[in-house]
Amino acid sequence: MEAKANELLTAKQQPELALTAAKSSVTAQEPVVVSMLERFSATVPSPDASAKDPKC
Known part of the structure; x- marks a missing residue:
């Protein structure tokens, strides 16, 4: 029973760890x-600048 509880806890933590890592990467x-x-x-250059100056 304890092993199953640990397995469920670990399974729940994996997505949380992945989310934390993703947020850290984005930051x-x-x-x-x-x-x-x-x-x-x-x-x-702005569109106006290219219309006025053909070199742009």
């Missing part, structure tokens, strides 16, 4: 994504 990647988006938005 760690968030600053990288924000930085990339800031760089891309700073370098993309």
Whole structure:
């Protein structure tokens, strides 16, 4: 009976551990994504600029 209880407890903890690991990964990647988006938005010319300046 104790072995079955331990097995159920372990089975329940696996998804919780996976979720915790996924959340940690997302939290760690968030600053990288924000930085990339800031760089891309700073370098993309606006549609108006390309219409006025044919070199863009």
